[in-house]
Amino acid sequence: MTIDFEHFTPLLSLTGGVLIGLAALFLMAMNGRVMGISNILGGITRLPLEKNDLPWRLAFVVGTIAGPFLVMIYTGTEIEIRPNAQGFGLMAAGLIVGLGSAIGSGCTSGHGICGLARFSPRSFAAVMTFIATAMITVFIIKVGF
Amino acid sequence: MALLTALIAGLLFGIGLTLGGMLDPSKVIGFLNLFGVWDPSLAFVMGGGVIVNAIGFFCVKKKAYKPMFSEGFNLPSAKSIDKPLLIGSALFGIGWGIGGLCPGPAVASMFLNPSDGIGFFAFMVAGLVLGRVVARRMT
Numbered sequence: 001m002t003i004d005f006e007h008f009t010p011l012l013s014l015t016g017g018v019l020i021g022l023a024a025l026f027l028m029a030m031n032g033r034v035m036g037i038s039n040i041l042g043g044i045t046r047l048p049l050e051k052n053d054l055p056w057r058l059a060f061v062v063g064t065i066a067g068p069f070l071v072m073i074y075t076g077t078e079i080e081i082r083p084n085a086q087g088f089g090l091m092a093a094g095l096i097v098g099l100g101s102a103i104g105s106g107c108t109s110g111h112g113i114c115g116l117a118r119f120s121p122r123s124f125a126a127v128m129t130f131i132a133t134a135m136i137t138v139f140i141i142k143v144g145f
Numbered sequence: 146m147a148l149l150t151a152l153i154a155g156l157l158f159g160i161g162l163t164l165g166g167m168l169d170p171s172k173v174i175g176f177l178n179l180f181g182v183w184d185p186s187l188a189f190v191m192g193g194g195v196i197v198n199a200i201g202f203f204c205v206k207k208k209a210y211k212p213m214f215s216e217g218f219n220l221p222s223a224k225s226i227d228k229p230l231l232i233g234s235a236l237f238g239i240g241w242g243i244g245g246l247c248p249g250p251a252v253a254s255m256f257l258n259p260s261d262g263i264g265f266f267a268f269m270v271a272g273l274v275l276g277r278v279v280a281r282r283m284t
Binding site for chain 1: 147148149150151152153154155156157158159160161162163164165166167168169170171172173174175177178179180181182183184185186187189190191192193194195196197198199201202205210211212213214215216217218219220221223224225226229230231232233234235236237238239240241242243244245246247248249251252253254255256257258261264265266267268269270271272273274275276277279280283
């Protein structure tokens with residue numbers, strides 16, 4: 001293992017993390033909801049749709065989409081997006097990410113940010129599992145094929 | 146009001162993901178590439194988020210506080226570390242390692258890179274719907 005100092009952004013990433021933590025705290029304090037994006041999205045796609053439950057979920061998703069645009073307007077710079085997979089690989093990744101977060105009841109935000117902050121043993125197990133399989137997958141792709 | 150607070154939380158989330166570097170799949174892969182040239186940045190995103198949220202959550206709970214725009218806190222009730230949790234999380238990690246995108250950044254970057262982003266998002270939502278059916282069968 002060597003540290004990639006060229007791309008390492010400790011301060012900016014910590015700032016981003018603090019904002020994400022504040023977002024989770026705010027949603028919990030105001031709406032009484034866990035900020036798990038896969039669950040928030042899941043609620044939008046669940047039938048029959050619940051009239052009272054839908055609007056806050058949509059509002060959160062709209063905010064999430066608008067956030068990066070505000071950053072772009074404020075800083076006047078493009079946001080760097082370097083895709084890591086194309087075509088079939090990318091679509092398969094999307095499907096697996098969706099499947100996994102639904103079966104495992106959460107993803108990086110729900111288990112990672114919110115669950116760990118509540119000292120939930122379930123979320124701790126989930127985070128250890130997905131970080132491990134993600135690192136192994138990256139290792140196999142980099143070394144293999 | 147509950148709509149406005151959800152929107153603000155979403156904005157903060159989207160801005161935080163952007164500043165943290167989570168929208169760039171190659172940066173995410175740089176973090177997951179522990180056995181190669183490793184970029185620890187995302188540990189700072191996760192660490193910052195968890196610490197702020199943990200301190201805040203602790204204060205909120207201590208004061209027997211009620212959420213401003215809800216009857217109570219909606220917290221997960223499941224306690225046991227069961228098969229769906231572990232299998233689902235393992236799968237999620239594999240998908241995350243292939244694409245470098247988890248659900249939050251997938252939503253946030255969907256319209257920044259629509260040629261890839263919208264397809265990924267559509268398949269992810271299909272996975273969420275399908276996953277619910279699978280999860281029900283497992284329990």
